[in-house]
Amino acid sequence: MHDRPAGAAAVARRGDADPAAQEAVRFRGVMIAFSLPGGASYPAVAATDLAVGTHEFVAIVGPTGCGKSTLLNAAAGLLAPSSGEVFVLGARLTGINRAAGYLFQQDAVMPWKTARDNVAIGLEVAGVARAQAAAKAQAWLERVGLGAFAERYPHQLSGGQRKRVGLAQVLIRAPKILLMDEPFGPLDAQTRQIMGNLLLELWAFERKAVLFVTHDLEEAIALADRVIIMSAGPAARVIGDHTIDLARPRDASEVRLSPRFHELHKLIWSQLRTEVLKAYNASGSDSAGAAYSAGGA
Amino acid sequence: MNPQRFKLLFLQALVAVLLVGFWHVGSTVPVGGGYLLPKFFFSTPADVGLQVWKLFAEGTTQIVRCSDPIDPSRLLSTSDPCFGKTVWQHLLITLTEGMLAFVIGAVAGVALGFWLARNRMLSAVFEPYIKMLNALPRVVLAPIFMLWLGLGIWSKVALGVTLVFFIVFFNVYQGVREVSGVILANARMLGMSERQLFAHVYWPSALSWMFSSLHTSVGFAIIGAVVGEYLGSAAGLGYLINQAEGTFDTTGVFAGMVILAVFVLVIDGLVTLVEKRLLVWRPPAAAGQT
Numbered sequence: 001m002h003d004r005p006a007g008a009a010a011v012a013r014r015g016d017a018d019p020a021a022q023e024a025v026r027f028r029g030v031m032i033a034f035s036l037p038g039g040a041s042y043p044a045v046a047a048t049d050l051a052v053g054t055h056e057f058v059a060i061v062g063p064t065g066c067g068k069s070t071l072l073n074a075a076a077g078l079l080a081p082s083s084g085e086v087f088v089l090g091a092r093l094t095g096i097n098r099a100a101g102y103l104f105q106q107d108a109v110m111p112w113k114t115a116r117d118n119v120a121i122g123l124e125v126a127g128v129a130r131a132q133a134a135a136k137a138q139a140w141l142e143r144v145g146l147g148a149f150a151e152r153y154p155h156q157l158s159g160g161q162r163k164r165v166g167l168a169q170v171l172i173r174a175p176k177i178l179l180m181d182e183p184f185g186p187l188d189a190q191t192r193q194i195m196g197n198l199l200l201e202l203w204a205f206e207r208k209a210v211l212f213v214t215h216d217l218e219e220a221i222a223l224a225d226r227v228i229i230m231s232a233g234p235a236a237r238v239i240g241d242h243t244i245d246l247a248r249p250r251d252a253s254e255v256r257l258s259p260r261f262h263e264l265h266k267l268i269w270s271q272l273r274t275e276v277l278k279a280y281n282a283s284g285s286d287s288a289g290a291a292y293s294a295g296g297a
Numbered sequence: 298m299n300p301q302r303f304k305l306l307f308l309q310a311l312v313a314v315l316l317v318g319f320w321h322v323g324s325t326v327p328v329g330g331g332y333l334l335p336k337f338f339f340s341t342p343a344d345v346g347l348q349v350w351k352l353f354a355e356g357t358t359q360i361v362r363c364s365d366p367i368d369p370s371r372l373l374s375t376s377d378p379c380f381g382k383t384v385w386q387h388l389l390i391t392l393t394e395g396m397l398a399f400v401i402g403a404v405a406g407v408a409l410g411f412w413l414a415r416n417r418m419l420s421a422v423f424e425p426y427i428k429m430l431n432a433l434p435r436v437v438l439a440p441i442f443m444l445w446l447g448l449g450i451w452s453k454v455a456l457g458v459t460l461v462f463f464i465v466f467f468n469v470y471q472g473v474r475e476v477s478g479v480i481l482a483n484a485r486m487l488g489m490s491e492r493q494l495f496a497h498v499y500w501p502s503a504l505s506w507m508f509s510s511l512h513t514s515v516g517f518a519i520i521g522a523v524v525g526e527y528l529g530s531a532a533g534l535g536y537l538i539n540q541a542e543g544t545f546d547t548t549g550v551f552a553g554m555v556i557l558a559v560f561v562l563v564i565d566g567l568v569t570l571v572e573k574r575l576l577v578w579r580p581p582a583a584a585g586q587t
Binding site: 076078096097098100101102104106107108109110111112113114121122125126153154155166169170173 | 477479480482483484485486487488489490493497498501502505577578579580
């Protein structure tokens with residue numbers, strides 16, 4: 001994790017009449033390398049060009065250690081690219097991406113705050129009065145189905161409930177862009193599908209730009225408008241870009257039974273499988289895994 | 298009261314009864330030509346109990362008395378020959394020393410722990426010195442403190458501070474350093490400035506580490522006070538024990554120890570109450586650790 005003084009963060013704004021303004025996030029030649037102990041450098045992500053539209057739900061899928069999370073951290077401004085640039089709503093990103101909300105794979109809610117305080121904090125630090133922030137937080141907790149759990153501390157909630165708190169915590173700030181790093185990874189299969197549906201339901205309101213990283217192809221197809229496939233690391237790159245033409249609104253679990261879903265899955269999986277096998281064979285050297293954990297948030 | 302708890306209490310009481318019983322029999326029932334636990338070395342439980350009762354009932358431990366009305370400012374005086382102190386006053390003095398040592402040590406530990414944890418260069422510079430000081434047995438500092446600060450309460454406070462400071466310092470240092478990277482990144486993404494990160498992330502994390510060592514640091518504050526008194530003073534529990542020891546009054550030493558033990562137990566109970574309120578967000582398994 002790279003430290004950056006938050007005060008130095010640039011404000012991302014829409015460029016005037018710029019066609020790029022229609023893009024929530026654009027990676028332009030973004031290359032990310034990590035320096036390893038001993039002076040060597042590990043190229044995690046090779047020069048990447050990728051754009052996410054302002055109302056687009058894009059999923060990035062790739063084998064473990066391919067640098068998906070690294071790319072996401074670059075979009076969040078938590079990690080500066082070694083070369084290339086990230087544009088957010090048309091403006092070049094330096095520092096933390098203020099327009100984005102980030103849902104992490106691990107538990108990121110503050111254990112010393114109740115569910116309500118955790119959700120309210122994003123507004124409080126922005127200067128909203130405490131009582132008002134708390135009222136809004138309560139409303140958001142109700143939207144994610146946790147209205148009765150506002151006074152609970154994270155350790156008193158289940159893993160799925162903590163994810164819901166995290167989701168409310170991010171969405172209450174009304175970010176234009178939602179970055180998600182395998183957010184439902186640690187949950188069991190049933191909870192994942194319920195959370196997927198909750199996400200789709202909330203997303204349908206405002207259709208924010210979403211960049212959703214996952215290693216689960218089924219989840220990616222069920223949720224996204226576009227599925228991006230990344231190659232196995234090192235120097236991972238985008239090798240596939242598939243439009244998912246399944247009708248919306250979707251049900252994240254029922255859509256998996258439709259014939260079109262199976263066609264898409266078959267098509268994308270044939271491409272992904274080669275990369276997964278490559279990563280699997282390379283993991284004997286452990287370099288991919290080590291670099292992944294170094295790059296993961 | 299459920300049966301499980303009743304059984305536990307019964308077993309706990311049984312241990313006390315067995316120990317005191319063994320002590321009583323050993324010191325009062327002759328075996329062969331002598332006693333298993335001679336009175337001169339071990340006293341007897343009955344004598345010790347009587348002595349504790351006397352200390353509390355009769356009030357003073359000193360023969361010298363003055364007819365002056367009690368002046369509150371003299372309550373904490375440790376060198377007033379005219380003022381026979383009750384055991385309550387001795388307790389109050391030890392408590393005052395302990396609390397002062399705790400507060401000063403904790404504030405200094407928190408401040409320096411934060412400062413060094415957020416400043417890598419500084420912490421690297423001071424690391425060997427802090428390790429050196431921490432490795433030093435603090436009792437050897439007691440005579441120095443007495444030389445510097447006299448026989449009053451401050452030399453005892455200073456000794457307690459050196460004990461408390463390092464416990465709090467290391468815990469706060471650790472607490473700030475080991476804030477989860479994910480929580481920190483999340484807080485940044487939620488729009489927190491450095492100052493807000495301090496208030497909402499670093500501070501609670503460091504405090505939770507500090508409070509998890511509350512039992513240890515409060516205990517050490519009391520130890521500092523008692524050891525300081527023991528080595529040279531005119532008041533306090535350590536002084537009571539030392540005085541009895543000086544006259545080979547084993548009963549007095551044991552009585553002092555009993556009072557000290559109960560005193561520390563009460564304080565530990567209060568700390569547990571404080572801890573339960575402050576660390577309500579912790580999972581029960583982790584909150585119980587010290």
